Amino acid sequence: MxxxxxxxxxxxxxxxxxxxxxxxxxxxxxxxxxxxxxxxxxxxxxxxxxxxxxxxxxxxxxxxxxxxxxxxxxxxxxxxxxxxxxxxxxxxxxxxxxxxxxxxxxxxxxxxxxxxxxxxxxxxxxxxxxxxxxxxxxxxxxxxxxxxxxxxxxxxxxxxxxxxxxxxxxxxxxxxxxxxxxxxxxxxxxKAKSDPKPADEWIRVSVNGQQKHAFQKRESVLSFVRDHVKAGDTVDIKR
Ligand SMILES: [Zn+2]
The missing domain is CATH 3.40.630.40 (Zn-dependent exopeptidases)
Structure with a gap:
């Protein structure tokens, strides 16, 4: 009512x-x-x-x-x-x-x-x-x-x-x-908050000093990094 x-x-x-x-x-x-x-x-x-x-x-x-x-x-x-x-x-x-x-x-x-x-x-x-x-x-x-x-x-x-x-x-x-x-x-x-969701957080990964990929899912970052580390690359993660 x-x-x-x-x-x-x-x-x-x-x-x-x-x-x-x-x-x-x-x-x-x-x-x-x-x-x-x-x-x-x-x-x-x-x-x-x-x-x-x-x-x-x-x-x-x-x-x-x-x-x-x-x-x-x-x-x-x-x-x-x-x-x-x-x-x-x-x-x-x-x-x-x-x-x-x-x-x-x-x-x-x-x-x-x-x-x-x-x-x-x-x-x-x-x-x-x-x-x-x-x-x-x-x-x-x-x-x-x-x-x-x-x-x-x-x-x-x-x-x-x-x-x-x-x-x-x-x-x-x-x-x-x-x-x-x-x-x-x-x-x-x-009222349901009408403000937009916080901007999706991208995780950027660079390999050997070059940005290779941007990820939204933590799991995908982990497997990507694991593979490169195994291959002996230098991996850098930025938020
Ligand atoms: Zn009055």
């Missing part, structure tokens, strides 16, 4: 989300979400990725949930950038919906993010469980009927965080971590 993964880039259109340091949350999260989709589609099979928006467009919180519920998604990840005077990465789930599977998704996300955060000396602020039923930001994790997690990827209003958010390479690593975590949670299959 094809698993549906819904990625939810926060905000959009008239709602820019957090804005600071020349950055807009709505743009950053759309960028990250598209990278997560590409990563999932490039590396894994057996799933379908839906974005709740794939352009700069306003989508209500309820509409985002409806998209995921109607698609009978297996997994919902809402992607945000934080603001308000902190630094680092954190995520939210709600306790009532799918406590165990959402917890697993959240754990996998933090585990996949750990090396990225470490590399850039960014703080993991922790896996949070949002218990405030009225909290607006978690509406999407509460009203979706599948495991759901909301990630807050650094603080747009912190200088050090914003500097990283401006780096395309950093966004790519964040996206890859999200994709890895989703794939692990959903047990997605890695």
């Amino acid at each position: 094809t698993k549906v993964i819904v990625l939810d880039p926060g905000h959009g259109g008239k709602d820019p989300g957090a804005v600071a340091n020349g950055l807009q949350e709505k743009k950053l999260v759309l960028d990250i979400a598209k990278r997560v989709r590409k990563e999932l589609n490039d590396q894994y099979s057996g799933h379908r990725v839906i974005l709740t928006r794939d352009r700069d467009q306003f989508v209500s919180l309820q509409k985002r949930c409806d998209i995921a519920n109607q698609a009978k998604a297996a997994c919902f990840v809402s992607i945000h950038v934080n603001a308000g005077g902190g630094t680092g990465f954190e995520s939210f789930v709600v306790p009532n919906a799918h406590p165990r599977s959402a917890g697993l998704l959240q754990r996998n996300i933090h585990q996949a993010m750990a090396p990225v955060l470490k590399k850039y000396s960014m703080r993991d602020r922790g896996r949070k469980v949002d218990t405030q039923a009225a909290s607006r930001r978690i509406h999407v994790v509460r009203a979706t009927r599948m495991k759901a997690c909301l990630t807050e990827n650094l603080f747009i209003d912190a200088k050090k965080d914003a500097a990283l958010l401006k780096k395309s390479s950093f966004l790519a690593e964040v996206a890859a971590a999200h994709a890895d975590a989703i794939a692990r949670t959903e047990g997605l299959k890695t």
Whole structure:
């Protein structure tokens, strides 16, 4: 069965989300979400990725949930950038919906993010469980009927965080971590490697200083060499 993964880039259109340091949350999260989709589609099979928006467009919180519920998604990840005077990465789930599977998704996300955060000396602020039923930001994790997690990827209003958010390479690593975590949670299959087989390894043999033969099979080399050595030739083998 094809698993549906819904990625939810926060905000959009008239709602820019957090804005600071020349950055807009709505743009950053759309960028990250598209990278997560590409990563999932490039590396894994057996799933379908839906974005709740794939352009700069306003989508209500309820509409985002409806998209995921109607698609009978297996997994919902809402992607945000934080603001308000902190630094680092954190995520939210709600306790009532799918406590165990959402917890697993959240754990996998933090585990996949750990090396990225470490590399850039960014703080993991922790896996949070949002218990405030009225909290607006978690509406999407509460009203979706599948495991759901909301990630807050650094603080747009912190200088050090914003500097990283401006780096395309950093966004790519964040996206890859999200994709890895989703794939692990959903047990997605890695695509059969499409890269060509390593070039066939030829073994070249020269006899008395002249290249005589190139072999692919070890056994043929051995018998060839044995015969020449018996005949008193000088045999040289190169890879
Ligand atoms: Zn947000």
